[in-house]
Amino acid sequence: MGTMELKNIKKDYEGVQVLHGINVDIKDGEFVVLIGESGCGKSTLLRMICGLEEISSGELIIDGQVANEVSPQKRDMSMVFQSYALYPHMSVYDNIAYGLRILKMPKGEIDQKVRAAAKLLNIGDYLDRLPKNLSGGQRQRVSMGRAIVRKPKFFLFDEPLSNLDAKLRVVMRNEIKSLQKRLKTTTIYVTHDQVEAMTMADKVVLMDKGYAIQIGTPEDLYDRPNCIFTATFLGSPNISLVKGNVKFVKNIPTLLTQDGTSFALNPETSLSENQEIILGIRPRDFHCVNKDQGLKVNIKIHEYTGAENVIYGQIGENEINIAFSRKEIFDKNKDLYVTYDVKKTHIFDSKTEKIIN
Structure with a gap:
C-alpha cells in the first residue's frame, strides 16, 4: 500500500505563513502532480511530505497512520531531484547500488536489483561509466534507477526534467509515466510545466x-476551471477573457463590452441584468464562419504551426486568441469571422474571479 492524506497542512517561517491548509487525498498507485509558478509552495510541500521540512500544523497520514514525527528514512520514499544528485566519483553501477549498500543488503541481491533497474531504464550498457560521461537524460535515468531499486511505497520527483532540452523532456516524460504505470508506485511529482501536468497526472x-487553488483530473481543471487563475494557467494559447455586463435580448443573455461588442452567452447559466462578468473562451472553441454569421477578427499575428493556424487578434477592442485546425478553411489575406460554442465557454464573476457556471 502507498496511500497518503494531507489534512490541513500549514507551514510557517518566522511567523509568516507560506502554506495555507492544504488538503489532498492520494490513492495507492496514483500519479499526483503539484504544479504552480515559482514560489507557490509546491517544493516546500514536497519536502514536508518526505520529512526534510517540519510540518507547522496539520496531519500527514501515510497508510492510515499519522506520520508527522516519523523520520525521513522510515517514510519509505525515494526522491528524484532536478540536479540528479549523483556521486561524481562513482560509476553508474555504484550510484544505483549505494542506497542498498547502506541498508547492508547482500551483495548478490544488490547486483540483481541494480541490473534489473538498469535494464528497465535502458542504461545497462553504461554501468561502468562515470556521471560526467553521460548525457543529461542518461544521468536522470541513473537518478531514477537509484530511486526504484529500493522499491519504496512512494516516488517523489522535484522538477526532474527542468535541466533537459525540449525534445529530451518529451522522451523522459513518457518514460517516467510508463515506468510508474509498470511499477504501480504512488508518485508525487512537482513541476511548473503545464504540459507535464496535463500529460502525466492522474x-x-x-x-x-x-x-491549493483547484484539485482534480487534468480534464477537470481544463474543462471545468473553478476560477480565472486555473483557466489562464492551463492551456496554450491562453484562454480569451472578455469583460462586460450581461444584457438580455428576448430573454437570451449576451455580454456587452465597453466598446459595444456583443458576445453570446450560455443561456443555461444563471445570470442577471447588468451583472459584471468575464467570459472565457478557449482558442480551439472558435470556428471560421461566413461574414453574416459571426464576429469580425482584427488579426494582429498569425502563426502556422503545421497542425494549426494560431491567431492573436481583437474582436472590437477585446484581445482574442484563436487556434484553428489546419482542416478549417482559412485565408489569412481575407477578413476573418468567427463564432464559438457557448456551451463550452466559462463565465466568471468579475469581482471574485470565481466560476459562475
Missing part, C-alpha cells in the same frame, strides 16, 4: 501563493 494540485 490528479493535479494547482497551487498559488501557498494555497
Whole structure:
C-alpha cells in the first residue's frame, strides 16, 4: 500500500505563513502532480511530505497512520531531484547500488536489483561509466534507477526534467509515466510545466501563493476551471477573457463590452441584468464562419504551426486568441469571422474571479 492524506497542512517561517491548509487525498498507485509558478509552495510541500521540512500544523497520514514525527528514512520514499544528485566519483553501477549498500543488503541481491533497474531504464550498457560521461537524460535515468531499486511505497520527483532540452523532456516524460504505470508506485511529482501536468497526472494540485487553488483530473481543471487563475494557467494559447455586463435580448443573455461588442452567452447559466462578468473562451472553441454569421477578427499575428493556424487578434477592442485546425478553411489575406460554442465557454464573476457556471 502507498496511500497518503494531507489534512490541513500549514507551514510557517518566522511567523509568516507560506502554506495555507492544504488538503489532498492520494490513492495507492496514483500519479499526483503539484504544479504552480515559482514560489507557490509546491517544493516546500514536497519536502514536508518526505520529512526534510517540519510540518507547522496539520496531519500527514501515510497508510492510515499519522506520520508527522516519523523520520525521513522510515517514510519509505525515494526522491528524484532536478540536479540528479549523483556521486561524481562513482560509476553508474555504484550510484544505483549505494542506497542498498547502506541498508547492508547482500551483495548478490544488490547486483540483481541494480541490473534489473538498469535494464528497465535502458542504461545497462553504461554501468561502468562515470556521471560526467553521460548525457543529461542518461544521468536522470541513473537518478531514477537509484530511486526504484529500493522499491519504496512512494516516488517523489522535484522538477526532474527542468535541466533537459525540449525534445529530451518529451522522451523522459513518457518514460517516467510508463515506468510508474509498470511499477504501480504512488508518485508525487512537482513541476511548473503545464504540459507535464496535463500529460502525466492522474490528479493535479494547482497551487498559488501557498494555497491549493483547484484539485482534480487534468480534464477537470481544463474543462471545468473553478476560477480565472486555473483557466489562464492551463492551456496554450491562453484562454480569451472578455469583460462586460450581461444584457438580455428576448430573454437570451449576451455580454456587452465597453466598446459595444456583443458576445453570446450560455443561456443555461444563471445570470442577471447588468451583472459584471468575464467570459472565457478557449482558442480551439472558435470556428471560421461566413461574414453574416459571426464576429469580425482584427488579426494582429498569425502563426502556422503545421497542425494549426494560431491567431492573436481583437474582436472590437477585446484581445482574442484563436487556434484553428489546419482542416478549417482559412485565408489569412481575407477578413476573418468567427463564432464559438457557448456551451463550452466559462463565465466568471468579475469581482471574485470565481466560476459562475
